[in-house]
Amino acid sequence: MDIMYRSTRSDSTPITASQAILRGFPEDGGLYVPTAIPALDTGLEKLAAMDYKGVAYAVMRLLLTDYTEEELKACIDSAYDSKFDTSEIVPLKKSGDAWYLELFHGPTIAFKDMALSILPYLMTTAAAKNGSGKEIVILTATSGDTGKAALAGFAGVKGTKIMVFYPKHGVSSIQERQMVTTVGANTRVIGINGNFDDAQTSVKNLFTDQALVEEMAAHGMQFSSANSINIGRLTPQIVYYVFAYTRLMADGTIGAGDPVNFVVPTGNFGNILAAYYAKRMGLPIGKLICASNSNKVLFDFFETGEYDRNREFMLTSSPSMDILISSNLERLIYHISGDSAERCAAFMKALKETGKYTITEEMRAQLGDFVSGYADEAQTAAEIRAVFENDGYVIDPHTAVASSVYRRYRKETGDLTPSVIDSTASPFKFEGSVMKALGKDTSLPDLELADKLSETAGVPVPKAVSDLRDAPVLHDIVCDREDMRQEVRRFLGL
Numbered sequence: 001m002d003i004m005y006r007s008t009r010s011d012s013t014p015i016t017a018s019q020a021i022l023r024g025f026p027e028d029g030g031l032y033v034p035t036a037i038p039a040l041d042t043g044l045e046k047l048a049a050m051d052y053k054g055v056a057y058a059v060m061r062l063l064l065t066d067y068t069e070e071e072l073k074a075c076i077d078s079a080y081d082s083k084f085d086t087s088e089i090v091p092l093k094k095s096g097d098a099w100y101l102e103l104f105h106g107p108t109i110a111f112k113d114m115a116l117s118i119l120p121y122l123m124t125t126a127a128a129k130n131g132s133g134k135e136i137v138i139l140t141a142t143s144g145d146t147g148k149a150a151l152a153g154f155a156g157v158k159g160t161k162i163m164v165f166y167p168k169h170g171v172s173s174i175q176e177r178q179m180v181t182t183v184g185a186n187t188r189v190i191g192i193n194g195n196f197d198d199a200q201t202s203v204k205n206l207f208t209d210q211a212l213v214e215e216m217a218a219h220g221m222q223f224s225s226a227n228s229i230n231i232g233r234l235t236p237q238i239v240y241y242v243f244a245y246t247r248l249m250a251d252g253t254i255g256a257g258d259p260v261n262f263v264v265p266t267g268n269f270g271n272i273l274a275a276y277y278a279k280r281m282g283l284p285i286g287k288l289i290c291a292s293n294s295n296k297v298l299f300d301f302f303e304t305g306e307y308d309r310n311r312e313f314m315l316t317s318s319p320s321m322d323i324l325i326s327s328n329l330e331r332l333i334y335h336i337s338g339d340s341a342e343r344c345a346a347f348m349k350a351l352k353e354t355g356k357y358t359i360t361e362e363m364r365a366q367l368g369d370f371v372s373g374y375a376d377e378a379q380t381a382a383e384i385r386a387v388f389e390n391d392g393y394v395i396d397p398h399t400a401v402a403s404s405v406y407r408r409y410r411k412e413t414g415d416l417t418p419s420v421i422d423s424t425a426s427p428f429k430f431e432g433s434v435m436k437a438l439g440k441d442t443s444l445p446d447l448e449l450a451d452k453l454s455e456t457a458g459v460p461v462p463k464a465v466s467d468l469r470d471a472p473v474l475h476d477i478v479c480d481r482e483d484m485r486q487e488v489r490r491f492l493g494l
């Protein structure tokens, strides 16, 4: 069966997977969704005997149906290689009553690597398939994690250039250091005098700057987006749910068909949406547990059926979840409104105009698989401590939000179903918050603190962090918002 992609907001003609990956998002402001959700057609027993790449192919071939076997396997082979510091790619660790799925063994030690290590290959393959022959120029605005993961993915990839804008005074010191030391002639990193919203708005304007787009086309270049709404990021995220499930089968914890819960620390709703698709593809998932930090807009949505972004934005120790508009929720809204672009568009219009919308009772009734919870700052720190005191395992604040929510869920419901917590970042990426939660001295410079954390956790400092010690700064341009367009032209030699 060929799976095509259409917009969540209008009934335009469906396009192929490779076209959707190349374009990023439809012109009507919606998101691409599959016209049908395919069923897993490889048996669970068989999947349990495969390695990560094998599972990746078995899953992704169902959704990216216009890629040939050869093309897709080449993308998978290029992505999940020695860039990851373990051949398992995503190890599953048991601690206390739960299993932690470590999604942070890629080049930037956060889960964005799971998708951004393959997206560049999916995209260049898509460009070749669709005969565009153009060089792909990725523009990204980042608040920290996405920028470096996208740089790491695209650096050195033939046929691409990548430019990342970050708020000069709005990212952590490790995050800035990671970005400005990026090697690769096809990369450029620029600090903006302004905040993340400024950077993001300007990037969006550049994507639709007709004069610039035409000038680029004349020079054989086209823009694309590495943002989390690209289905080329969503699809690879379904893989690790199937992988985790089948590892629990392989070690005898469950039998084929037994339910497993997944607990996901959520921001833009991309990661948990991938779990939802995995379930709809037939993976025997019990509950999808959506965990928020103090920015609990999703918790309130699942509790009341009303999505309301009109509230104070809080800065927390889990910054990648500090989000009030969870873009990917739009895809869930589309599906529970009966795959209706018309109804979905109306909700999104209300969100844009009033900052809120309320779904119908009939739609709410379809959310029975979801459970939601949140952890505030004190609960998050307490969870880091509790998990460490139990058996010496150290988790990062994002993972701790999910772990804290799970601990209370299990106690309150008595649901003893084996449960997997998505571990979305290495504790070394947020070492300050982690060491503080463990009651340690945090006055040291970042890299020395990493050494201390290594002693405490009994795990070596990840290469992604130790490599920063003597990495030279290769990007030092800082500009105002108004100059971003000119910086793009300069980088592209226009």
Ligand SMILES: *Cc1c(COP(=O)(O)O)cnc(C)c1O
Binding pocket: 110, 111, 112, 145, 228, 265, 266, 267, 268, 269, 270, 271, 272, 320, 321, 398, 424, 425
């Ligand atoms: C991006 C991110 C999240 C949130 O994932 P979504 O797909 O946006 O819900 C959680 N934890 C970390 C460490 C992240 O980088």
